[in-house]
């Protein structure tokens with residue numbers, strides 16, 4: 001009993017642990033950046049406040065997804081002034097999910113936070129996520145209580161999510177990318193190297209113990225959404241194709257229904273001829289049938305083409321992203337050590 005009390009006393013006396021550990025931080029945060037120059041300073045400030053209050057070592061891994069504004073210059077400045085910061089820069093814009101992937105490849109922490117960089121995911125929720133994680137989970141994702149997007153975006157994403165829930169097991173429709181993930185799940189998802197990817201789909205695919213907690217969804221701190229309509233559509237199509245052969249099965253069902261109905265139609269024509277003596281069937285019905293079948297054939301070819309296209313890009317086996325810069329203190333230290341005799 002006296003031992004217990006003395007150990008808890010000594011714990012209390014320990015100075016706050018150093019929160020810098022370039023090689024083995026406890027927390028890593030992945031932050032994809034695409035033209036976010038007006039929000040980076042505020043994001044950095046709020047994140048730092050949160051992590052300093054948690055008292056464990058941490059790193060911020062910013063991934064600049066080919067920004068055309070001053071984002072990377074700002075990140076390089078943060079890197080110069082704060083050893084918690086790492087900054088990767090893509091050679092061009094590869095997309096949000098690829099940027100997240102590069103972050104997953106780069107992080108060294110035991111517990112990884114994935115979040116957007118526009119402050120719609122609130123840094124202040126992170127301690128709550130960690131409390132939940134410590135109850136024994138591998139993944140804690142945020143369930144958005146109040147979505148802060150515009151009407152059109154909400155309609156689009158509602159349609160997308162409706163489909164995704166049906167093709168990806170365990171898909172949580174009200175969650176964005178904001179989540180906290182333990183090392184073993186990160187390592188599992190890192191093994192998936194397909195280029196066409198939906199990162200949250202891969203995370204739910206991985207399994208382990210996952211749980212959601214309610215989070216607030218903030219308003220974008222600065223700038224406009226970086227997800228244009230065409231980016232949204234591309235993401236929807238690739239994620240549906242990547243997780244399901246449902247469109248292919250649908251083509252087969254369509255084919256079956258159409259050929260079954262053509263049998264019915266033929267029966268009808270013969271019956272009319274035999275029982276009522278009608279000679280010809282007018283060309284409008286013919287045209288309708290041809291157009292209908294033509295449409296179905298084009299659609300089916302299109303669906304198959306989409307899959308073939310995906311097989312093609314995956315078969316090319318190109319690297320998923322290219323780095324133009326990698327500001328990493330642990331690497332820098334290592335080359336210093338190698339240089340000195």
Ligand code: UDP
Nearest residue numbers: 032033034065095096099116117225226227
């Ligand atoms: N983003 C990115 N690459 C892109 C588009 C977006 O890295 O091609 C980043 C962006 O900087 C932000 C996050 O992905 O941190 C989410 O983007 P955004 O907030 O524009 O999407 P929304 O919240 O409107 O869905």
Ligand code: MG
Nearest residue numbers: 116118120220
């Ligand atoms: Mg956003």
